[in-house]
Amino acid sequence: MRFECPVPSRTRELVTLGHGGGGKLTHRLVTELFLPAFDNDALRELHDGAVVPAPRGDRLALTTDSFVVSPPFFRGGDIGSLAVHGTVNDLAMCGARPLFLALSLILEEGFPLSDLSRVLRSVSESSRAARVQVVTGDTKVVERGKGDGIFITTTGIGEIVPGIEISPRRVSAGDSVLVSGSIAEHGISILSLRDGLSFDTELASDTASLWPLVESVLACAGDRVHALRDATRGGVASVLNEIARSARVGIRIEGERVPVREEVRGACEVLGLDPLYVANEGKCVAFVAAGCGDEVLRTMRRSALGRDARVIGEVVDDHPGVVRLSTGFGGSRVLDMLSGEQLPRIC
């Protein structure tokens, strides 16, 4: 069954402060937009919270993220699908099967109800595709000029696959470092829509749920998967630095092995950006035990999202806390953590 969000009767209808007031308009918003979008037993109760069956297993994963991406609609997705995928992916990075989502909106007075409907349809479709249920939510409205259209906070619960132990602390010398596909597509796609940037691209955001890929990797390598991280804000370089610091190991990356599509490379050159620092929304970095890198690589490549996966480096005993990038011709340089903000409001 395909969900159709009812189009508001007047397409130019706008969000008002009353939609966040807890009265009749809030009630209408819930019953006319939210319930049809996310119909399920827990939500239908219209309670202050959702009551859900406790997941199996003895460990839960819990994750939350606010999404403030600007603009909210872009090639390949929108703030709604981004929020679902971002949260589902954070659960997957804990080795957890995503189960339930909570959805909280902060709307700016004057945001078109038709745009809200479009975002909710996107949340509905992407959560159904990712097999998670949106079971509870909240909506607040702020005055014009005190917000920016729509902000979304999604929180997810997942059940951790038994026997899996994903933690930066388990990363150690000899581990292979893989990336699940070509990088920097989300960031470049968003940037191409920003005012004042003079480049045109057909490039779409890579926003997608990584759970199917992660599930197959865990099935293949089990507890030999030491750490997983999706390379969002700050890109692959930030993820590598975080892991190097947490695990107190060195990481050596072969720059030439990192998959970057020609179009992305071109755009990065024009903009003066290093693709290693540009955000992804459907790519992860995996640290797996010595000797199983190739096996995990083959598994990733069989997954729809992992066809361009590569082994890009390894964990070393030298230079703990530091990531070094081999630049070809025998040279190498430190790949540092980003100092400031490269691309504001990318997610």
Add this chain to the structure above:
Amino acid sequence: MRFECPVPSRTRELVTLGHGGGGKLTHRLVTELFLPAFDNDALRELHDGAVVPAPRGDRLALTTDSFVVSPPFFRGGDIGSLAVHGTVNDLAMCGARPLFLALSLILEEGFPLSDLSRVLRSVSESSRAARVQVVTGDTKVVERGKGDGIFITTTGIGEIVPGIEISPRRVSAGDSVLVSGSIAEHGISILSLRDGLSFDTELASDTASLWPLVESVLACAGDRVHALRDATRGGVASVLNEIARSARVGIRIEGERVPVREEVRGACEVLGLDPLYVANEGKCVAFVAAGCGDEVLRTMRRSALGRDARVIGEVVDDHPGVVRLSTGFGGSRVLDMLSGEQLPRIC
């Protein structure tokens, strides 16, 4: 042990876009402000999500709320304690013991780091008092003029007390309706701080965790507690209307029994507000089976937050979906759901 949030070295230091960029500044924010505030095993992993032990019992409660209260600091609390209490209370209203919180911030560029530190200290103290752990979080920063200082989204997980079945569907004719204390204090306290309102009050917000009170009520009345709702946005009147509609029952309220402090009544008269529609942040409405109203009342009154609890009415067969208010002298009127927005950004 009392937590002391380190005061940022330069007290005039402001939030910049870089604090939300995922690089060095984000890392500093996490390690210097968040980790000291909410130190626990799950958070210390600095993973994309938290791994927590699965709660006992076969049912979980999940709830989420965004907080956009203006101003963020007020007598009796601030946006931080409000967020913790609001979420903990929504869990309590499901009959769930609060366990874990996820905390997501949307900051406006230029928000003072000292104010952020103050909010985090408040979240830390109120969550510790409520015995919930903040196990995961996120921070985004938006440009000046695209937000309003600080917005907080908290999501909570709780374990539902075995044998408890709280649902509007269980409300039926004969049920007693109780309110746990005097109403409208949060709303009036916030309003007194708004520009252009010419009244002065010593009144503080009633923001507080209702779980201890709810726990004692559940221990006393068990599954004879049919529904619980905290009377936040839209006040007691909105809660009553929501239940009347969900349960398809009539509700009769004795206006004179509703506890309203003299100071609140005076302020409401000046402002032209009906206290029944004004927000509370530490008061709940309880629907309990016929015959156990007095027992629950005595239990509530033994709790610190329930000293002014009252039985305010009952559920009736007549006028399903409608709340009627007895106004004294034998008269009565419909107590409708609020049409628009009475008090924007009250929570």
